[in-house]
Amino acid sequence: xxxxxxxxxxxxxxxxxxxxxxxxxxxxxxxxxxxxxxxxxxxxxxxxxxxxxxxxxxxxxxxxxxxxxxxxxxxxxxxxxxxxxxxxxxxxxxxxxxxxxxxxxxxxxxxxxxxxxxxxxxxxxxxxxxxxxxxxxxxxxxxxxxxxxxxxxxxxxxxxxxxxxxxxxxxxxxxxxxxxxxxx
Amino acid sequence: xxxxxxxxxxxxxxxxxxxxxxxxxxxxxxxxxxxxxxxxxxxxxxxxxxxxxxxxxxxxxxxxxxxxxxxxxxxxxxxxxxxxxxxxxxxxxxxxxxxxxxxxxxxxxxxxxxxxxxxxxxxxxxxxxxxxxxxxxxxxxxxxxxxxxxxxxxx
Numbered sequence: 001x002x003x004x005x006x007x008x009x010x011x012x013x014x015x016x017x018x019x020x021x022x023x024x025x026x027x028x029x030x031x032x033x034x035x036x037x038x039x040x041x042x043x044x045x046x047x048x049x050x051x052x053x054x055x056x057x058x059x060x061x062x063x064x065x066x067x068x069x070x071x072x073x074x075x076x077x078x079x080x081x082x083x084x085x086x087x088x089x090x091x092x093x094x095x096x097x098x099x100x101x102x103x104x105x106x107x108x109x110x111x112x113x114x115x116x117x118x119x120x121x122x123x124x125x126x127x128x129x130x131x132x133x134x135x136x137x138x139x140x141x142x143x144x145x146x147x148x149x150x151x152x153x154x155x156x157x158x159x160x161x162x163x164x165x166x167x168x169x170x171x172x173x174x175x176x177x178x179x180x181x182x183x184x
Numbered sequence: 185x186x187x188x189x190x191x192x193x194x195x196x197x198x199x200x201x202x203x204x205x206x207x208x209x210x211x212x213x214x215x216x217x218x219x220x221x222x223x224x225x226x227x228x229x230x231x232x233x234x235x236x237x238x239x240x241x242x243x244x245x246x247x248x249x250x251x252x253x254x255x256x257x258x259x260x261x262x263x264x265x266x267x268x269x270x271x272x273x274x275x276x277x278x279x280x281x282x283x284x285x286x287x288x289x290x291x292x293x294x295x296x297x298x299x300x301x302x303x304x305x306x307x308x309x310x311x312x313x314x315x316x317x318x319x320x321x322x323x324x325x326x327x328x329x330x331x332x333x334x335x336x337x338x339x
Contacts (some may be wrong), residue, residue, distance in 0.1 A: 016205065023208040030215035041232075041303060041331040049323035070310075087254040119313035123306050124233040126315070127332055131235040138237055168228040176316075184267065 041129055047174075062103050063110045065094050069129065071120030071181020084128060091136040095168070108140070108168045115174050120181020130172075137170045144168060187308055224273040228253035233308040234337035241331060248288040250281075253307030256307050267310045269318065281321045301329035 067087075068076040075082045077090065095111045097104040105111035113133055118128055138153075144164050145153040153161065230253050241247050251270040255263040259275075269276050271284045289297060302322060306315055322330065 019205040020201070020208055023212055024204055027208055027212045029213060030212065030219050034215055034219045037240045039244075040238040040336065041241070041333040042235050042237055043301075043331060044330045046319060046323050046328040046330055048326070048328060049320070052239045080204045117312050119311065119316060122308070123312060123315055124308035126312055127233050127235060127308075127334060130332070131334075133239050134237040177312055181311070183311045184309070 003132065042127060042134060044130070056156070059112065060106070060110075063105050064112050064114055065091065065105075065137060066114045067116070067129065067133075069117045069121045069125060071118045073122050073125040075129070085099075087129065087132045088136045088139070091133060092140055095136065095140060109166075111171065113172045115172055116177065117174075118178045118181045120183055121177075133172055140168050141165070224249070224251075224253065224268070224270070226256070227259055227273070227275060228255055228268055229307050230305055231307050231309075232305055232333045232335055234339050235332075235334035236337055238334060238336060239331065241301070241303060243296075243299070246292060246296060247301055247303050247331075249283065249303045249305060250318065251305045252310055254309070267307070267314050268295055269314065278317050278321050281318065282325045285322075285325050287326050299329075300327070301322065301331055303311050303331045305333040 027055070066078055075084060075087070077087070082090070091113070092103050095108050097106075115129070115133070141164050142153045144167065145151060145156055145160075148164070149156060149160060153164065156164070228251050230251055252267055253270075254260075254265055254267055255275070263275060269278065269280075271280060276284070285302075289300060292300060304315070304318065319330070322328070
């Protein structure tokens, strides 16, 4: 074996071949631990708790949109059975009352949605209904924004958004659930 | 034709793998960024329903999570199949909620405390009974900002 000259030995090189392996190892670790989280949800503001019974309020029944859900996940809207598919459109019509009907809300600011469920109602149904109600309000606000400012609601500035919100306030009143159905 | 045959002898083509580490690193960084290390092991089934009107949870540190659902199969012998509440990584009762909220509140700076919200991760098949109880307890504890966790649905 011929002796190497010092000059040749002067080029030390770190072997980078295992770099990929190390990176792979880390990659697999993160792949396994990753949960691309669902960090979204339907936002609700609960009413504060008070021990006193709620004050007696005389409401004009035309302004109240009552929704009842029983333990079989069936809907009763203002005394009539209804399908959840029609709920959004109906709610919108009730709130705005475009035809000025006698049995619908006098004004969006006066409209109240009363929502009552049973302890045996499925959570999926509950959330679906809540989602429809919220969607109805969001769509109305969107339409109002388009009509008034020609812009989408989310692109309006804060003051205008507030104005529309006070024009179409979201009032969903949830009553204490009934207890007829069977819980799982 | 001679041109082609000539090549055969020396041809020993190799794909360069020098850029492989770079590619892997790129993937690695991607997953590192999107990873959220789960702080609590799920002990209840948790298949949240889907909805359209979603709000994003703003700051992770200001959110506390409550899970509700049927206990997972390996816990069913001890805890039964009725839906249960899970706080942190333990099964809990409704009465444990105030303490849980207080513990979380103490980790948050005082100025930010009004922004604390609760994310309810409830399995879709649960009935409303337990959810109502939790809601009542939250109201009693003054924790009014609530987010019903849901998946995005496109319609």
